[in-house]
Amino acid sequence: MEKLQSPARDIHPDTRNGLHPVTLLNRNNLTLLDTGTSAEQFLQQKISNNIAQGHQDAFYVADLGDIKQKHWRFMKELPRVKPFYAVKCNSTNEVLQMLATLGTGFDCASMGEIDMVLRMGVPAADIVYANPCKQVSHIKYAAAHGVCKMTFDCEAELFKIAAFHPKAEMILRIATDDRDAWCALSSKYGALVEQCEDLLKTAKNLNIQVIGVSFHTGSGCKNTHSFCKAIEDARKVFEIGKKLGYQMRLLDIGGGFSGNSEFRPTFEEFADVIRQSLNQYFPNNKEVEIISEPGRYYVESAFTVALNIITKKEVYEKGADGNSRRKFSYILNDGVYGTFLDFYLVKEKQKLKPLLGKDFATEQELFPSNLWGPTCTNVDKLVNEFYLPELETGDWVIFPNMGAYSISMSTTFNGFPQPKVYFVLSKGDE
Template sequence: MISILRIFNWDHLLKKNQTFLSTAFGLIKGKISSTAPTAATLTTLTFPLTFKVQSQITNISNKQTLITREDIIESYYHKDSCIGTNGVKTPKNIIGNAFKQRVENIDNDVCEADDEAAFFVADLGEVYRQHMRWKRNLPRVKPFYAVKCNPDPQVIRLLAELGTGFDCASKGEIEQVLKLGIDPTRIIYAQPCKTSSYVRYAEKQGVKQMTFDNGDELHKIKKLFPEAELFLRISTDDSTSLCRLSLKFGAAMETTSDLLALARELDLNVVGVSFHVGSGASDPLAFRRAVQDAHSVFEQARTYGYYMQTLDVGGGFSTDSFEDMAAALSDALEEYMPKNIRVIGEPGRYYVANAFTLACNVIARRTVEDPVSLEKSYMLYLNDGLYGNFSSIIFDHQHPVPRVLRSGNRSYFDTHASHDTTDGTQYSIWGPTCDGIDHISESIRFDHNLDVGDWLYFEGMGAYTKCSATRFNGFMDSHDVIYVSSESGVNALLGM
């Protein structure tokens, strides 16, 4: 009897993409033969998102072998992990084609209002690859995706298919996840200071896991949701992080004993400890120190009759330093956390930062002449800015780099000509609003004479961008997303 990968649209998969099954089964070496199962051998064809139901295949190669859904996801990942050789389309090719098809069909002189609006291309294959990377480097830590980072519905849907949990910070985020049919046990309400009505909502929906870091919150939870499963969030040293969170949240170590005593007095269920080393953390040792502190609280909790079973290591994972962070965290877990302790994490930007690329249209240009050198430069005004998808410049300390997507009638995505130069024409780049702070790039040079109607693109725009866009000056706070996938496993999971 073999457990088969849960697919969102299983009927579609069987009819349209049986190659997925053939490849997946053929690549699980040593478990079954290369013979693929047929539709006739499947006894269950539809499944809920909770992964509670499994298909069954019997008598394959006369073996009774257990193959997990993770085996098949992993094997399908390895199948096309070498895409890009011998002329096969790479992720950049796929993204570039999506941009080209969209932009070439827009004529600024005759298009309808907002047809030339900024838009994203999202490669869900990048999210998929990041998940596989997480599993290789942190197999003990179950990811709970931080919805706040980018609440894109297709990202959430894909991660649900991959089996992650979800870190939600509000009623709205909880509601969005639940509407996809995801079981409430896969959600942690990771907000130490919660709105009372949101706590009641969580209770009604069965979202039991939540954090606290102070006595007032414990009294609130006792009144509104006494059956909640609580995580004591502790303060950490996040001085090397882009966004320091311990300035606002987390109980100081000298207060944890009193909080545990109060929780016991109120007869509340404290099941674990949580921490967050800060968004965009850069010091791998920050995780080690935090795990060590969490271990102390685990031991402390025993004196109050709490035998904690879960550690939430929070977020702070960045793609550039992930392996170093994962190694430091794994070593700390090995030293301080017994194998029976469940460990979860809350990655956000790690999953989505590089999955989204933003295209913006040049809506206006101003010529500026230096009074001394008489050199001409240009101010380019885009249809997106700091009050839109570039809010990360202020709130997340990001520095988006402009590239030339299209100038005149030629496309330049992912070519040398798309990049800035040292001796080209000088430009400054601005957003569309009336505010002088709406400034994207102070100075950059291109070997192009950019003008109204041309397009720029910005890579790495998936984290803390569209989730914090506003309608200031009446501009749009949401923009189209074109979804593509550079991984066949995503196509099978989502029926793309």
Template sequence: MEKIFKLTQSAVETLAEKYGTPLLVLSLEQIEHNYRFLTENLPGVKIYYAVKANPDERIVRTLADLGSCFDVASDGEMLALTELGIAPDRMVYANPFKTHNGLAVAKRTGVYKFTFDSESEIYKMAKAIPGGTVLLRVRVDNPKALVDLNKKFGAHPDDALRLLKIAREQGLDVAGLCFHVGSQSLSADAYVDAINICRRLFDDAAKEGFKLRILDIGGGFPIPAIDTEVDALAITRTIREMLEKNFSDIEIWAEPGRFICGTTVNLITRVIGTQHRNSQQWYFLDDGLYGTFSGVIFDHWDFELLTFKPDVEKIPATFAGPSCDSLDVMFRDKMTVPLEMDDIILVPNCGSYTSASATVFNGFAKTTRIVWEDVKQEIETIPLAAATSNRTL
């Protein structure tokens, strides 16, 4: 995954002048690159893009044209994709606890593939969608993940057979198993453990007369972060080898979100205020915690901030957003070169769990989004490689 979308200084300055700030710039070419990386390095795996990571219509349309399927988690996501003309057999309702309205919408739109991890969910699905195709989500503990989803979701492996039997008794099409190793998992270790667990469960299920035919390996594929290098090739190579060894005759799904969209968006934001308070320098930006930086709270993400100022001695600073809420503070004690009013900051790798969880609190509109490929011909400097003058804050 060597190609990373990062605007040059001249592009940032021109875009800020033309469109104002804050501004989100999306690269659809990077979307395609990330999708093809997975399909080429995990051959035969059916990709279900996790819409929740970034539901931007242009991302969804691009992936649909490439042949992607979609992981939806709500009635809203199902309806949005249906309005875009995406067929229901390209969706899996992958929320282990579905709302009654969600199941009603699934029935109305024709979505029939589901995941579950509890007995109570079985009866809901069987009543709403008789004969629906279901995958049991298995818990795989991975405390090293940035977000350990298994603290909330996943049935214990020891309970798997019991749940599969109940689902079969209720007339559901028990098709397979699924797992999620947790968001931003930096190695293949958790995938190896999960695949081994599922192989054992497939064998145990076969002894009970089940003919499981699908394994969903979820998401969790990582992207580069501050001081974190990612070897996506090594991770996918190990996963591919494990799947070939253990599940060569089984249909394999994956549900990437961050990996597909995380590196596709750059934020351009601006310093709108400076102040020295509580013995530290503060910088106020025109985007904040209720906007694109919502990922600080909801995704535990430490955003990289880039400036084009000379590389001088750095100082610790607090970065706050524009709202009139004291909670709206993104970073404290973040090392930075000294900044001034109207200085522009570039924030790369902010395509996942950012604009998707932004709000309009305090009357601030959600940050404007443009597509890089639509405007790059207007920009004097076209290259996407990071300028050598970029400085990390």
């Protein structure tokens, strides 16, 4: 059981600040009303207004300024690496427009994602079709629209490419040691180093151009040294490719970096290891283009979601000493079939830490509390046995760091809609 660290004194209504959502105009140009309003200020005032007006719908506050700061941080720490944002992580139009304005490329996994990015005016050269196993109709779409950079990890994919996109520039994805990651992607994708020569020979026989190597150390990677081995292996595959006559010129180091400031190792610690490994195995800046596929890193901390308590239940439970203790169950208006599906899928490795939408005295008694989503299933549980002060129906509960795989994975099961998103552009240090 966890106790509330601080009764969310930093989340409270502040009627002195007005609401200034960001205005975004057309899909090719990002036009922002930069009021300097912080996401926290907007959130506080939005809750205050909702209470006054009797509105209970869940909502997000998204800070595009946070995304901008993450980009400058990325470029500072990894100056040799161009980020190709993983569209799958959060594909809201405003996020994609901001990243396009900042000059990132885009990692797309399907025809739908490619179409979404192309419609914003992003050139095909700034897209990598980074799904190693692709449907033929999606390959045809990529070919028709000039998207040439694509990944593969097996022979079957090469035959499809030869038949339907012979001008493709293929990137061989290799497996990594990602056992410490939340999502061990190498259990599904990536060729072993010892398989790569045969794959490259098959590509040569099919007259397919291979331009480089990619890998992914897993989403939520916890081991910085996974990058050391992966970059070393990539160098080995580069040499195999060169011996076969390929012009190996691109290295894709994947993504998986967290955007949560509490995550360890920090992004700076990962970046330090990556820089050292790149300098050791790919020392010539002009020889190889290096890209990455960050998703969580850019958007995780930019989005905060505010939920309303729609029902309060009080339960008395007998403890080991025979005495009864008070417990509470609160039903909220969003859950694991909506915003929190990603947390449910990796719940053994991540724990939600709610904040509260009103102040409580530090000496206030805390009770074991369960937080549930609104659907009619018993698996729709967000938080188990978390110590909170006694709350009431209509109170607000806040969850920060909700930008990654929340909106993009959300369903409308039981007819519950996705929360509305309000965008702000906070000012920060450049």
